[in-house]
Amino acid sequence: xxxxxxxxxxxxxxxxxxxxxxxxxxxxxxxxxxxxxxxxxxxxxxxxxxxxxxxxxxxxxxxxxxxxxxxxxxxxxxxxxxxxxxxxxxxxxxxxxxxxxxxxxxxxxxxxxxxxxxxxxxxxxxxxxxxxxxxxxxxxxxxxxxxxxxxxxxxxxxxxxxxxxxxxxxxx
Amino acid sequence: xxxxxxxxxxxxxxxxxxxxxxxxxxxxxxxxxxxxxxxxxxxxxxxxxxxxxxxxxxxxxxxxxxxxxxxxxxxxxxxxxxxxxxxxxxxxxxxxxxxxxxxxxxxxxxxxxxxxxxxxxxxxxxxxxxxxxxxxxxxxxxxxxxxxxxxxxxxxxxxxxxxxxxxxxxxxxxxxxxxxxxxxxxxxxxxxxxxxxxxxxxxxxxxxxxxxxxxxxxxxxxxxxxxxxxxxxxxxxxxxxxxxxxxxxxxxxxxxxxxxxxxxxxxxxxxxxxxxxxxxxxxxxxxxxxxxxxxxxxxxxxxxxxxxxxxxxxxxxxxxxxxxxxxxxxxxxxxxxxxxxxxxxxxxxxxxxxxxxxxxxxxxxxxxxxxxxxxxxxxxxxxxxxxxxxxxxxxxxxxxxx
Numbered sequence: 001x002x003x004x005x006x007x008x009x010x011x012x013x014x015x016x017x018x019x020x021x022x023x024x025x026x027x028x029x030x031x032x033x034x035x036x037x038x039x040x041x042x043x044x045x046x047x048x049x050x051x052x053x054x055x056x057x058x059x060x061x062x063x064x065x066x067x068x069x070x071x072x073x074x075x076x077x078x079x080x081x082x083x084x085x086x087x088x089x090x091x092x093x094x095x096x097x098x099x100x101x102x103x104x105x106x107x108x109x110x111x112x113x114x115x116x117x118x119x120x121x122x123x124x125x126x127x128x129x130x131x132x133x134x135x136x137x138x139x140x141x142x143x144x145x146x147x148x149x150x151x152x153x154x155x156x157x158x159x160x161x162x163x164x165x166x167x168x169x170x171x172x
Numbered sequence: 173x174x175x176x177x178x179x180x181x182x183x184x185x186x187x188x189x190x191x192x193x194x195x196x197x198x199x200x201x202x203x204x205x206x207x208x209x210x211x212x213x214x215x216x217x218x219x220x221x222x223x224x225x226x227x228x229x230x231x232x233x234x235x236x237x238x239x240x241x242x243x244x245x246x247x248x249x250x251x252x253x254x255x256x257x258x259x260x261x262x263x264x265x266x267x268x269x270x271x272x273x274x275x276x277x278x279x280x281x282x283x284x285x286x287x288x289x290x291x292x293x294x295x296x297x298x299x300x301x302x303x304x305x306x307x308x309x310x311x312x313x314x315x316x317x318x319x320x321x322x323x324x325x326x327x328x329x330x331x332x333x334x335x336x337x338x339x340x341x342x343x344x345x346x347x348x349x350x351x352x353x354x355x356x357x358x359x360x361x362x363x364x365x366x367x368x369x370x371x372x373x374x375x376x377x378x379x380x381x382x383x384x385x386x387x388x389x390x391x392x393x394x395x396x397x398x399x400x401x402x403x404x405x406x407x408x409x410x411x412x413x414x415x416x417x418x419x420x421x422x423x424x425x426x427x428x429x430x431x432x433x434x435x436x437x438x439x440x441x442x443x444x445x446x447x448x449x450x451x452x453x454x455x456x457x458x459x460x461x462x463x464x465x466x467x468x469x470x471x472x473x474x475x476x477x478x479x480x481x482x483x484x485x486x487x488x489x490x491x492x493x494x495x496x497x498x499x500x501x502x503x504x505x506x507x508x509x510x511x512x513x514x515x516x517x518x519x520x521x522x523x524x525x526x527x528x529x530x531x532x533x534x535x536x537x538x539x540x541x542x543x544x545x546x547x548x549x550x551x552x553x554x555x556x557x558x559x560x561x562x563x564x565x566x567x568x569x570x571x572x573x574x
Contacts, residue, residue, distance in 0.1 A: 127180035
């Protein structure tokens, strides 16, 4: 378990440092790149929890698609090289308050739900068993049975966003 | 030998000791050497073959038949001055070449390059008393790893263009990354057909499922269409001709790496060929049975690797052949092909394969199910064509009014 703890410490430190840099850097493309570091480290944390499927989807969706789109937006609109003093504004204190509130809520939810629970040890568990319990098949089954309604709601939401984007981007 | 249900590389079953770590490091080194040597000869092969097809001589000075040309070029590149534009974003400019090379090699790690499948050995070989797969890693999410790496590869191109601080590279990189992002969708959708038939994301399981001989290869079992879509999307993803709009010299000078020189440019060049080899290896793994093939004579253990290399070579040859013969697509044609043809086609094919799979499970009349699903695909295609035509007519009418 020592190796996992060390890896967790390194990843957590990397995530936090990069997250702070995302909001403090004055270069918008650098901010996006630090965001990549944050999201990729979170993906690595999922691998530490032996949730490979979630980790791969995290990289695929967040690193591979969302930040790429963000960079596209930046590059096609104002690809200023170097620093930009306009990146910051007076609403940062409001942002900080909301962020603290979110941190408090999430911490409370996690502590309330799990408390002192420990993850079961994976010593001697075969990969086939692991796959059956928490592999991609298990995730798929859960999405299409227990979480079917949220899944469908999210799909409709995404479709609405897609149609909305096309309507907004049309020339007329 | 390990219980086949155990899953995963048998090397890790007995716990991890020094020998296991050493063997994994050795596998990484072998994999890296394989790709690097492959790249060196691929560059020579491409130049020589194109020269032959264009009735020229090609490289013939360094070594026999110019075989050492790539090494000579590499040494030259290392000793060249490394220029950095004044307006460049220094850190990102330095980072970008590495971001291009790393995914190219990482993808190769999930490719099984040997081992007898379909026998009791189940694709393993015995090295220094350990049983192991003939691939660097076999993550349970193999195919997703491939897709994740191909989407991470966009960063190298995008950041190289942006950090150069110059207009042409920026235009080139936006173009290249738009192309890569668009074709990723078609790439992913055609892989899903393979995953649906195999029931597993691991590349080892995918090769294992194809080990019954020629007729069991996924290219036939998925009905050829996903294979063709994957090949086209892979060519576009690699930015190779006829989809090499990234390097359209007439329009963009040199594309996203215009400002790069010396070994930094060399790394982009290297990554391009590394990606070509990796993608060919992935096509062989997913659709052509990987190292599957009959053992002819001599020891059985060398034949899978020989078959794998043979199939790989066919694709490498085809990529060079395409480059030598096909003219470049126009940008709107490229986007049309990706979004309006390949994505609907692979979606429809996925529907048909899914329907067949369910019909098989539930004992329905398979011929009827195929008929109905093909008919609904045709109706869908007609609706799509009709909608796009109606849209075009309306746009024309609106433009005429203006």
